[in-house]
Amino acid sequence: MKELGTIIRVSLLLMIVCGLAYPLALTGISQAVMPDHSNGSLVYNKKGEVIGSKLIGQSFTEPRFFHGRESSINYDASGSGSPNEAPSNPNLLKRVETAMQKWEKDNPGVSAKQLPDDVLTNSASGLDPDITLDSALVQIQRISRLTGITQKELKQLVDQHTEKASLFNEARVNVLLLNIDLQEKLK
Numbered sequence: 722m723k724e725l726g727t728i729i730r731v732s733l734l735l736m737i738v739c740g741l742a743y744p745l746a747l748t749g750i751s752q753a754v755m756p757d758h759s760n761g762s763l764v765y766n767k768k769g770e771v772i773g774s775k776l777i778g779q780s781f782t783e784p785r786f787f788h789g790r791e792s793s794i795n796y797d798a799s800g801s802g803s804p805n806e807a808p809s810n811p812n813l814l815k816r817v818e819t820a821m822q823k824w825e826k827d828n829p830g831v832s833a834k835q836l837p838d839d840v841l842t843n844s845a846s847g848l849d850p851d852i853t854l855d856s857a858l859v860q861i862q863r864i865s866r867l868t869g870i871t872q873k874e875l876k877q878l879v880d881q882h883t884e885k886a887s888l889f890n891e892a893r894v895n896v897l898l899l900n901i902d903l904q905e906k907l908k
Contacts, residue, residue: 764897773897778850781900784827785867785907787860789852789896791820791843805845817841828863835859851893854883870906878902 751759762775773779778789806813820841821833833841837855861875882899886892 764901772901774850775895775898776850778848779897779900781896785864786900786903787852787857787864787894787896788840790839790849790856791816791841792848828860831859831862850897851884851895854879854892854894857883857894857896857899864903868903868907870903874906875903878906 748759757763763771764773764775766772778792780792781788808814821836824831824836824840825833836859837853839853840856840859843849857879858876861872861879864870865872865875879894879899882894882902884893884895
């Protein structure tokens, strides 16, 4: 019986330390050291309202804006994941063919053969906030035609939002931040 009391006391102590004290300490430290990151890297409009996160892709369907990667979960973070369909899967082939047809309709003059893979495919999470630099560049012609902003200005805008390539990844562009600045140019 004496051992049972010891087991209960140790269990309660570990629950308090590991389940309460440690998480509270880490939360407090992260809030003090890097509050933006620990709060989800939120993006605010001029009114102070949250319009998104730099870490989660948003759905942009208007042709005059840059489009992110395809999402098989419609950017619903509660169900992140990808169907992991093999290249031979008829559902994947149909989805890619549909995306190519839509691309060619919306982007005359830019052949689907010129497209980077990430324009037509979705990511493993379905929530990627970034596209490759090449994916942003192939969209400039369409956006220029629809907005009247010169291709040179759009290229400069893309360059401002390009995170340079590193040893482990290629150059990428955050679509939400890019489109926020593009919207400012349209005003």
